[in-house]
Amino acid sequence: MPVMLNSCAPPQVMFSSLGIVSPPPISIVLRQVRELTESDVALDQWPHQYGTVEQVFCDLFSFLQDNYEDLSPRVKDALADRPLVPIGGAFVKSSRLFFRLAKDLAPFFYEVPRAFGAYDVFLRSLGVRDSPKSGDYAVSLKELNSEIGAARLNVNELNSVIEVITLVASDNSTNNSNNDIFAPNQVGKLTEIDNLMQNDRPWLVNCGRIDVDLINLVHPKITKEICDELGIKCVSERVIESLDKSFELRETLISTNQTGNIQTVLGSDEFMSILSSLIPRTISSGLNPSQNLQIFEVEAIRTRFLVLSTTDKRATADITNRRSQEGPLCFIDGNRILLTQLPVGISSELAIATALVNRFNIQREHIAGLAAVLGSQNTQNIDQIKKKMSLFEHKNNDELLRGEPGQPLVKTDVELIEIKPLKAFKKGEIVAVRESNASSQLIYGTICEMQDSSSMSRLRVCVGPGQETTLLSSQVYSLKGGSRVTETPDVVTYNAPEDISGGIIQHSEVDESLLGNEDVELSQIRKDEVLRAVQDLLKSADLSLNDDAKKMMDSNLALKESLERKAAEIESMKDKRELLSQRVMKGIDSFLCPITRDPMEDPVICCDGHTYERSAIEMWLANNSRSPKTNQVLPSRELIPNHALRSSIEAIVEMKNDLRAYAGSNYDDL
Numbered sequence: 051m052p053v054m055l056n057s058c059a060p061p062q063v064m065f066s067s068l069g070i071v072s073p074p075p076i077s078i079v080l081r082q083v084r085e086l087t088e089s090d091v092a093l094d095q096w097p098h099q100y101g102t103v104e105q106v107f108c109d110l111f112s113f114l115q116d117n118y119e120d121l122s123p124r125v126k127d128a129l130a131d132r133p134l135v136p137i138g139g140a141f142v143k144s145s146r147l148f149f150r151l152a153k154d155l156a157p158f159f160y161e162v163p164r165a166f167g168a169y170d171v172f173l174r175s176l177g178v179r180d181s182p183k184s185g186d187y188a189v190s191l192k193e194l195n196s197e198i199g200a201a202r203l204n205v206n207e208l209n210s211v212i213e214v215i216t217l218v219a220s221d222n223s224t225n226n227s228n229n230d231i232f233a234p235n236q237v238g239k240l241t242e243i244d245n246l247m248q249n250d251r252p253w254l255v256n257c258g259r260i261d262v263d264l265i266n267l268v269h270p271k272i273t274k275e276i277c278d279e280l281g282i283k284c285v286s287e288r289v290i291e292s293l294d295k296s297f298e299l300r301e302t303l304i305s306t307n308q309t310g311n312i313q314t315v316l317g318s319d320e321f322m323s324i325l326s327s328l329i330p331r332t333i334s335s336g337l338n339p340s341q342n343l344q345i346f347e348v349e350a351i352r353t354r355f356l357v358l359s360t361t362d363k364r365a366t367a368d369i370t371n372r373r374s375q376e377g378p379l380c381f382i383d384g385n386r387i388l389l390t391q392l393p394v395g396i397s398s399e400l401a402i403a404t405a406l407v408n409r410f411n412i413q414r415e416h417i418a419g420l421a422a423v424l425g426s427q428n429t430q431n432i433d434q435i436k437k438k439m440s441l442f443e444h445k446n447n448d449e450l451l452r453g454e455p456g457q458p459l460v461k462t463d464v465e466l467i468e469i470k471p472l473k474a475f476k477k478g479e480i481v482a483v484r485e486s487n488a489s490s491q492l493i494y495g496t497i498c499e500m501q502d503s504s505s506m507s508r509l510r511v512c513v514g515p516g517q518e519t520t521l522l523s524s525q526v527y528s529l530k531g532g533s534r535v536t537e538t539p540d541v542v543t544y545n546a547p548e549d550i551s552g553g554i555i556q557h558s559e560v561d562e563s564l565l566g567n568e569d570v571e572l573s574q575i576r577k578d579e580v581l582r583a584v585q586d587l588l589k590s591a592d593l594s595l596n597d598d599a600k601k602m603m604d605s606n607l608a609l610k611e612s613l614e615r616k617a618a619e620i621e622s623m624k625d626k627r628e629l630l631s632q633r634v635m636k637g638i639d640s641f642l643c644p645i646t647r648d649p650m651e652d653p654v655i656c657c658d659g660h661t662y663e664r665s666a667i668e669m670w671l672a673n674n675s676r677s678p679k680t681n682q683v684l685p686s687r688e689l690i691p692n693h694a695l696r697s698s699i700e701a702i703v704e705m706k707n708d709l710r711a712y713a714g715s716n717y718d719d720l
Contacts, residue, residue, distance in 0.1 A: 456514030
């Protein structure tokens with residue numbers, strides 16, 4: 051669009067004769083905007099001498115702001131979707147523009163340049179917002195993914211995206227599913243979070259047995275804390291290794307004497323105790339203390355790597371590298387330890403220790419220590435090797451997991467538990483419950499919901515991630531304050547089992563029969579539940595009820611229920627009495643004399659049509675000729691007895707007296 055400089059412009063009266071149009075038609079301005087914003091190249095090689103980029107677009111934005119209401123909805127939508135605002139060397143869409151940004155997020159998000167601040171009305175109409183809100187970051191990540199497709203982010207875009215990912219993770223109020231959030235994978239390509247994994251097994255990923263082109267690992271610049279906030283699972287949680295069923299295992303004899311010594315150590319209680327103590331308690335390892343691990347020597351092992359779904363744990367993809375013919379040197383399948391011919395430099399103890407570490411998610415720093423234990427000639431040296439090789443797992447510190455729903459009670463809290471069936475529990479309070487009806491093992495739980503009751507109540511308790519159960523308050527152990535614990539308690543509140551804090555402790559699998567429906571409303575306590583609760587309480591103190599005591603308690607509970615029903619009936623009668631009283635009072639209001647405001651005894655009708663007490667109206671008429679009700683002149687002073695009303699008043703008065711006799715002093719005011 052040709053623009054005439056002000057210095058060359060003729061007088062405005064000559065515009066028409068010279069064919070000069072000012073201001074130009076909207077269609078011409080829109081065409082000019084489309085041509086200018088067609089490519090970012092125009093910003094690098096600005097061809098217009100009329101003014102700078104900012105000057106030209108200030109004039110364009112000023113014109114569009116003044117004429118925005120004349121644009122059609124289709125044109126408005128096109129302007130909002132088009133990269134329109136020049137910033138640096140690129141045009142930016144309005145959805146990525148904000149008037150205020152807490153930090154520089156370019157080239158991902160931009161702050162509106164000050165030169166364009168005067169056109170905020172126009173920019174807001176295009177969708178520019180004051181500052182990013184909850185969810186804006188996630189939405190923008192999705193938009194960026196749709197724009198770049200399979201392309202990889204450059205280093206500036208990558209750093210900006212990581213900044214945005216950090217903001218998304220820190221904003222706990224963002225209500226976006228993982229399908230709506232994108233993050234860069236290991237090569238800088240935006241990927242849905244559900245398809246990303248944290249690389250906590252680099253030795254497995256880099257061994258060549260996994261096809262790295264088939265998996266998406268989160269970019270290494272994104273920290274573990276951010277991944278955890280976003281719910282990105284680890285490779286160890288989503289990738290499993292299993293035997294290739296199409297491959298036939300062939301047993302062979304490698305070294306009977308060597309594997310025989312290892313087999314002896316594997317079967318010892320000392321080794322199983324060490325192994326159990328190294329397994330992280332936050333996972334379910336499936337290791338049984340009585341599990342008898344057996345070594346089988348085979349010619350070769352072939353395995354597959356499968357990716358599990360984040361929801362139902364089904365295998366969704368096979369990521370095995372088919373180009374690799376290598377298999378593991380040692381693999382644990384159930385209670386079988388499969389061992390192949392080992393290369394020089396790798397001992398059987400080292401191969402088996404590595405397989406145990408991989409199978410049970412033990413820290414790899416313990417491989418050498420476990421190998422040393424497996425290589426010991428007798429089990430008497432195991433304890434010494436354990437101390438020398440530091441076979442201790444600091445993550446299994448009881449205090450780190452203390453109070454977590456589903457975890458076993460630590461020894462300190464076992465000494466603090468007590469049963470208080472009538473206690474008023476608080477939401478979020480940490481309590482102790484039995485792992486199952488048949489178990490003496492106590493685990494932690496937190497109160498999710500409780501009933502308002504002055505007696506025994508029903509509670510909903512969280513007993514593990516996503517697991518809730520409904521219990522009576524008599525089945526829940528509360529924790530008394532440590533300051534109230536004495537050296538020799540007078541009252542035994544619970545017979546703690548000897549193995550409550552010893553042996554192999556894993557993440558508790560709560561009995562499914564205990565789990566309740568979290569959406570079901572808590573019901574009232576029944577008589578049989580109270581009796582059963584008393585029996586449980588006595589059982590915990592090694593006591594029991596005989597038949598006579600049971601019958602007496604059952605009779606007392608039945609009597610209590612009967613009294614509660616009678617009390618409910620009495621309350622219902624009180625409500626009915628109150629309603630009857632209100633109706634009586636409402637009827638009495640119509641029986642009051644308009645002059646004295648007292649119930650009438652001898653009602654008479656005056657010529658104004660209203661009824662009065664005879665003595666009151668006669669006294670009024672002695673000194674007045676107007677109606678006391680309407681103030682109109684009375685044409686006559688004749689009074690007619692109202693016999694029907696008098697009968698009604700006498701009946702109501704009699705009913706009122708009966709009601710007073712029934713209700714007592716509460717209705718003396720009638």
